[in-house]
Amino acid sequence: MRGPVLIANRGEIACRIAATCRRMGLPSIAVFSEADAEALHVAAADRAEPIGPAHPSQSYLSVPALLEAARRSGARMVHPGYGFLSENAEFAEACADAGLTFIGPPPAAIRAMGSKAAAKAVARRAGVAAVPGYDGEDQSDTRLLAAAQEIGFPMLIKAVAGGGGRGMRSVASAEEFPASLAAARREAMSFGDSRVLVEKLIPRARHIEVQILADTGGKVLHLGERDCTLQRRHQKLVEESPAPGLDAALRAELGRRAIALAEAVGYVGAGTVEFVAEAGDAPTAERIWFIEMNTRLQVEHPVTEMVTGLDLVEWQIRVAGGEALPWAQDAVRLEGHAVEARLCAEDPARNFLPSPGRLQALALPEARPGLRIDTGVREGDTLTPFYDPMIAKVIAHAPTRAEALTKLAAALDRCSASGVRLNAGFLAAALRSPEMAAGQVDTHFLDRARAGLLAATAA
Amino acid sequence: MAEVKIAAEITASVWQIQARPGDQLAEGDTVMLLESMKMEIPVTAPQAGRIAAVLVAEGDQVEEGQAVALLEA
Numbered sequence: 001m002r003g004p005v006l007i008a009n010r011g012e013i014a015c016r017i018a019a020t021c022r023r024m025g026l027p028s029i030a031v032f033s034e035a036d037a038e039a040l041h042v043a044a045a046d047r048a049e050p051i052g053p054a055h056p057s058q059s060y061l062s063v064p065a066l067l068e069a070a071r072r073s074g075a076r077m078v079h080p081g082y083g084f085l086s087e088n089a090e091f092a093e094a095c096a097d098a099g100l101t102f103i104g105p106p107p108a109a110i111r112a113m114g115s116k117a118a119a120k121a122v123a124r125r126a127g128v129a130a131v132p133g134y135d136g137e138d139q140s141d142t143r144l145l146a147a148a149q150e151i152g153f154p155m156l157i158k159a160v161a162g163g164g165g166r167g168m169r170s171v172a173s174a175e176e177f178p179a180s181l182a183a184a185r186r187e188a189m190s191f192g193d194s195r196v197l198v199e200k201l202i203p204r205a206r207h208i209e210v211q212i213l214a215d216t217g218g219k220v221l222h223l224g225e226r227d228c229t230l231q232r233r234h235q236k237l238v239e240e241s242p243a244p245g246l247d248a249a250l251r252a253e254l255g256r257r258a259i260a261l262a263e264a265v266g267y268v269g270a271g272t273v274e275f276v277a278e279a280g281d282a283p284t285a286e287r288i289w290f291i292e293m294n295t296r297l298q299v300e301h302p303v304t305e306m307v308t309g310l311d312l313v314e315w316q317i318r319v320a321g322g323e324a325l326p327w328a329q330d331a332v333r334l335e336g337h338a339v340e341a342r343l344c345a346e347d348p349a350r351n352f353l354p355s356p357g358r359l360q361a362l363a364l365p366e367a368r369p370g371l372r373i374d375t376g377v378r379e380g381d382t383l384t385p386f387y388d389p390m391i392a393k394v395i396a397h398a399p400t401r402a403e404a405l406t407k408l409a410a411a412l413d414r415c416s417a418s419g420v421r422l423n424a425g426f427l428a429a430a431l432r433s434p435e436m437a438a439g440q441v442d443t444h445f446l447d448r449a450r451a452g453l454l455a456a457t458a459a
Numbered sequence: 460m461a462e463v464k465i466a467a468e469i470t471a472s473v474w475q476i477q478a479r480p481g482d483q484l485a486e487g488d489t490v491m492l493l494e495s496m497k498m499e500i501p502v503t504a505p506q507a508g509r510i511a512a513v514l515v516a517e518g519d520q521v522e523e524g525q526a527v528a529l530l531e532a
Contacts, residue, residue, distance in 0.1 A: 055472075166499070190475075233498070345496070354496035356470050385471050385495035385520075 002321040003076025004029060005103070007045060008066050008091075011376035012393060013081040013297070014041035020313040021045075029073040031066060033059035035384050040376050049073050054386045060084045063094050070100055077320060079103040079313070083388070086296040087163075089114065103320040105214075105268050105295050112265040113293040117160045117197050123290045126264040128257045131276060131289040133199025135160070145177055147198050154203065157181060159188035160195040167191060168234060170201055204279040204442040207231070208243050208288065209272050210258035211304045213312070215319045220262045221327065222255035223304050223312075224334045229279070230430060232352050232446050237427065239300035240339040241307050244401060244439030245282040253285050255329075261293060270316050272298050279442035299342070299393070302372055306338035306397040337404040340395040341412060341431070345383050347421040349454055354389045358382045360419035362391070365411045370397045383420055391417070401439075405431050425457035432456070462511060464526040465502060471495035473519045478528070482510045490528050493521065508532035 004027040007014045014030055018041070021028035030045035035054035042048040049069035052059040059065060061084055070078060078095045080086035080103070089107040096102060104110070113119045117135040124130070133155075134147030148155050148171065157180055159167030167187050171180045185194045211223040227243035228236040242251070258273035272294040278287040301312050319325065343364075345355045362379040365371065375392035383389065394415065396408035409431040415424040430453055435441050446453075471493035478490045484504040491513070493500045508530040515527045 353469060353500065354498050356496060383496070385469075387496065389496040389498075 002026060002317065003101075004074055005077045005079050005317070006031065006049075006066070006070045006073060006075035006100075007041070007079050007081065008060070009079070009081030009084055009086075010036055010039065010041050010060060010387065012374045012390065013299075013376070015044040015376050016374050017079050017081060017313050018044040018046075020311055020317070023311075024314060024317065026077075026317070029069070029075050031060070031069050033386075035386055039381065040378055047073060054384060056084065056386060063091050066091075067094060067098050067100075070095075070098065075100065077101040077103055077317070079316070080296065082296050082299055087114065087294070101320050103269065103316050105271065106266060109265040109267050110295045113295050115160045115193070116158055116162070116292055117195065119292050120197070120290075122261060122264050126260045128261055128290050129288075131199045131202070131291060133197060135197035135199075139195055141178065141181065144181060144196070144198055145174070148177055149174060151198060151200050154201045156199050156201045157184040157196050158199065159184065159191050159193070160197055161191035161193040162188065163191075166234075202276050202278055204444075205229075206243075206277045206279045206283065206441075207236070207274065207443060208246070208254070208277050208283070209274045209298075210254050211298075211301070211312075212258050212262050212267070212271050212273060213315055213319070213325060214262055214267045214269060214271070215325045216268050216322055217324050218263075219325050220259045220267065221325060221329055221332060222258050223308050223310065223332055225251060225254055226298075226300055226303055228300060229441050229443055230436070230446055231443050234443075236300060236342070237344075237423075237446065238339065238341050238430065239303050240337065240401070240404070241303040242334055242337065243283075247282070250283060250285055250288075254288065257290065261290070267295075269319055270297050270301070270312050271295050279440075299390075300340055302374060302393060302395045303338040303340045306372065306395060307334040307336060308332060309335065336397055336399045337401040338395060338397040339401075339404045339408045339431070340393050341408055341427045342390055343392045343394055343412070343415055343427070344389040344423050345391055345417070345420040346389050346423050348423050348426040348450060348457075352423070354385075355421035356383050356385045356389075357420040359391075359417055361417060363414065363416045364392055365394075365414040371395070371407065371411055372397070391422070402437065405436065426453055429453040429456040460531050463505060463508065463530040463532050465490055465505065465528040465530055467493060467502060467521040467523060467525050467527050469493065469495050469500055470523050471500060471521055473515050473517050473521060473527070474499065476513055476515075476517055478504075478510045478513070480510050480512055484508060484510065484530070491515075502527060504530060506530070506532050
């Protein structure tokens, strides 16, 4: 059942969801905190409801405030976007209890994939290889140390409830293990759950993920993969589709694994299954392992949209309203190559320190065929410390990977701002690096190459 | 004994205070964690010394350059 959509988010993703609602003829309702009364996403929707103070815990993360905004505005559906409450099963349940259609998977699927340990248990049931390690309930120091020794060093300790690149630490040796475990548990407590898991560290890794789309009739399709290897602080900065060096057979195999996982939890809607692959030569099926599933729309979904020609938000809304997916798997085709860069208010020269402040000036290139700009800010806006530093996603699409990289770098050259620091030059230098051209990068490439890339920016 | 001001390098909110007055810190030890734009930013001791005072509380908003603690070095 379709109806007015409350967009329980802010920034570029709220603007992007409102655009699809408008195209589909669905009224959209924005919500805004006190810091966001003048924000672009408020203007992008048909109407807007205040939901409280600037701090997210009192507004964008407040279930009562959001439900009250839905009630006041007459919303029938709720789109959570990404971040905030998008992977919160209680929020999905509260929407259903209030008679609202949550645009996302059933609460049970969110829970089944909600913790890293639970997700690995699902993978075992579904017969999908996960990163080797220990994710059991025995959290004693001796059990965890024994598991770490069995895996071998260096290895990783992860907070079971962690996410967004937080709550992870690598341990070089058994001697370091006790102190690292204590620190990891302290960090894990910030997620409200002190449990940790230990797993094998892939020293030179690529991040490859598969987009899936499922309807309420049990049909699950995959929409190809994205390579999100260029990261800083375990957070993605550049994403592309298809993944370099991945052939059709391996794509089909990763698609098969992603679909098996989605089916195992009764998934509905858009979701992403994340894998870690060994970097180096072309990836092989034996050297790719499942890490986790994100039960929501991803920041980087536009690259999939550009190669498939599909609007993922439109299909999220359609399947939430009970529509069946009308295609067979072999009708999904990937055309050309798409690359996205996340333009952020941050300073690569100061270890990517965020740069809040007033955007006294902002220049972004014009969107045109093959160049998409998703933004949630405009000149004169203030970027507050309360929210993330992303200013825009710049996405280029071209027949080949080399052309797409060139086009995106050129678009980034035309991005500038004053009042805050911008990572545009750094991103352009990374896209032009020989390592990126050759597809020979791993998740630590940006940290390693930072000084050289900054020098290239200054030149 | 010199008193050294430890300043926030960014506009942020105070997330977790890890050092208490009287604590002896080595250079680089974490005094507190700030949060800004969804990132944790550690405030560290610029040199070895004893924490004389913590000038902010968890949840406070701080401006770039604001003193957040005093160190006796």
